[in-house]
Structures are given as structure tokens and as C-alpha cells.
Amino acid sequence: MSTTAVAPARLGLFERYLSLWVALCIAVGILLGHLAPGAFAMVAQAELAKVNLPVAALVWLMIVPMLLKIDFGALGGVREHWRGIGVTLFVNWAVKPFSMALLGTVFIGWLFAPLLPQAQIPSYIAGLILLAAAPCTAMVFVWSELCGGEPHYTLSQVALNDAIMVVAFAPLVGLLLGVASITVPWDTLFLSVVLYIIVPVVVAQVWRRSLLAGGGAAALSSVLARLQPVSLLALLATLVLLFGFQGERILAQPLVIALLAVPILLQVYLNAGLAYWLSRRFGVAWCVAAPAALIGASNFFELAVAAAISLFGIDSGAALATVVGVLVEVPVMLSVVRIVTATRGWYEAGATR
Secondary structure (H helix, E strand, O other), X not given: XXXXXXXXOOOOHHHHOHHHHHHHHHHHHHHHHHHOHHHHHHHHOOEEOOEEHHHHHHHHHHHHHHHHOOOHHHHHHHHHHHHHHHHHHHHHHHHHHHHHHHHHHHHHHXXXXXXXXXXXXXXXXXXXXXXXXXXXXXXXXXXXXXOOOOHHHHHHHHHHXXXXXXXXXXXXXXXXXXXXXXXXXXXXXXXXHHXXXXXXXXHHHHHHHHHHHXXXXXXXXXXXXXXHHHHHHHHXXXXXXXXXXXXXXXXXOHHHHHHHHHHHXXXXXXXXXXXXXXXXXXXXXXXXXXXXXXXXXXXXHHHHHHHHHHHHXXXXXXXXXXXXXXXXHHHHHHHHHHHHHHOHHHHHHHXXX
């Protein structure tokens, strides 16, 4: 398996101005959420075990193009990228939850404390910890696709994180929160893995084999080219929904939401930068280092929200903090995609084996 990714095709007008479309979708989502809260409330209620089904459908449209690229016959070659896997595991499980606990305590518990409701401060910090303790699953396929990451590595790393999360999430959160008994929303965890990983992988592989059998690599390439704009449009539609769901909350508590976003933003850039630097230090190929940085920084927000509601209640500060993580996730991860893509030359000039 090649250790270098094919250079991405020249970006079209839509892709080049993706940041502008993201900003517009955020504004449209907040506006529509304020003007038509009832309609968004109905869509928000279309969920199973805290997993929103319309959002899940959009995630499918986003990740299937990358999953179509995966050749399971070449998956064993991911062992070549063991350094990248080690870096991401270290950042996800040994750094990210603890760095968030520190940042939350410093910013929410100290610097911003005079500006926040005093009774909610411990709950806010708890929500931030829940957010950081669950590595992202489905959305990292989108980030990896956007930066031309190695798809086999991305799938392997996501699967490994999911397996670790089943046994490590509760004790890790219990350690950081000082709670003896953590209620893990297993239904959310397992349903998310099934909906976001297992089902789309199976569908993509059946579709891939059908395309290759019927028209070969040319047919597969043709379908992938047509799906690219669909994937980006699904990403923008997801933004409209997420910000529409929380439109009223954003307008009601803009200062609280802005302050909660600060430690989340800092921990994303801290952990992405650490994973990227360690990958370069250990000679990891850029096509693995880029998704390693993204996987190391992003969060499994569905699990975090469900756990916060289970532990502290739907109107708690913890639930609000995890929701802020949802709102921040897409824009900030798109900025990380731009950073790792723009620094590819610097990375490859200094990476040594």
C-alpha cells in the first residue's frame, strides 16, 4: 500500500470558498431556528437513542464517498502505518481528556467564572470532560476525505477507537469527574457505531464491488466524481440543522456559549497540533499524519450529549457544554483541514523515518 496520497484535484469554485458557505449556513441555521423553532423541534425529535436520524442520513451522504475508496483486500497493509496509529491512540486516550479537564478548570472554573452562573460551573466543566473523553467516529471520514487522507488508516483507527471506547469511556470519565458510577448510554454508543460505521461500510463495499464488476475502475471514478458535490452539500445541510436545533439557545445565552467554546477550540488546536508534530517527529507519512491530527482532535458529540443528559439532566450546564461542542465541531475541524493541507510541504520536508 502506498504511503503517499495522490495529490488532490484542483479545487472548484464551490470547494475554494467552502469557509464562506460554512459561515452562511451557520447564520442561516441560527436565523431559521429562531424564526421556525417548531419545525426544527420536529426534526430534532426524529431520533433513536439520542441519535438524530436526519443527521445520520446526511452523515451517510458525507462518508460513503470515502468508504467507496476502501479496498478491503489492502486493509492489512495498514500495519505499515503503526506509528500513526500509536500517535492517535496516545493523543486520544492519554492527552485529550486530561488536557480538557485542565483547560476547563482554568478557563471556566477560574478566568471566566465571574461571567458565568456560579451554580453551573462544575456542570460546565463536567460536560467539557465528557466531550473530550469520546473520540470522534463518523465525521472523521469526512475530514480525512477533504484533506486526502489514507482511507485504510482512517477506517482502522476509527474501528480501534470504537473498541477502546466500549471499555474505557466509563472508567476514564469516572476518574476525571470523581463519580463512582457512570451511566454509559450504551444504546447511543452501539447504535451510532452501527449507523455510522457498520451499515455504511457494508453498503459502500457492496456498491463498490458492483461498480467494479460492471464497469471497472472508470465506473468507480465516475461515481466518486458525481458524489463529491453531494457530500459537501450534505455537510452544509448538517450545519444548518445543527445550528437550527440550537438557534433559540444561542440567541438566549450568547455569552455563555462563546465562553464555553474557548476551551473547546483550544483543546482542538492543541491536540491536533500535538498529533501532527508527533507524526512528523516519528516519520509518519503525511497522508496518515493529516487524518491522525483530525482524529486526535475531534469528538464523538452524540455520545457526549447523551451521557451528559443521562448524568446531569437535559437542562444542565453539562448538556449545554456538550451542545456547544456540537456547534463548534464542524467549523473548527474544517479549519484544521485547511491547516494540515496548507502545511503539507513543511511537513514532508521535515518528516524522517
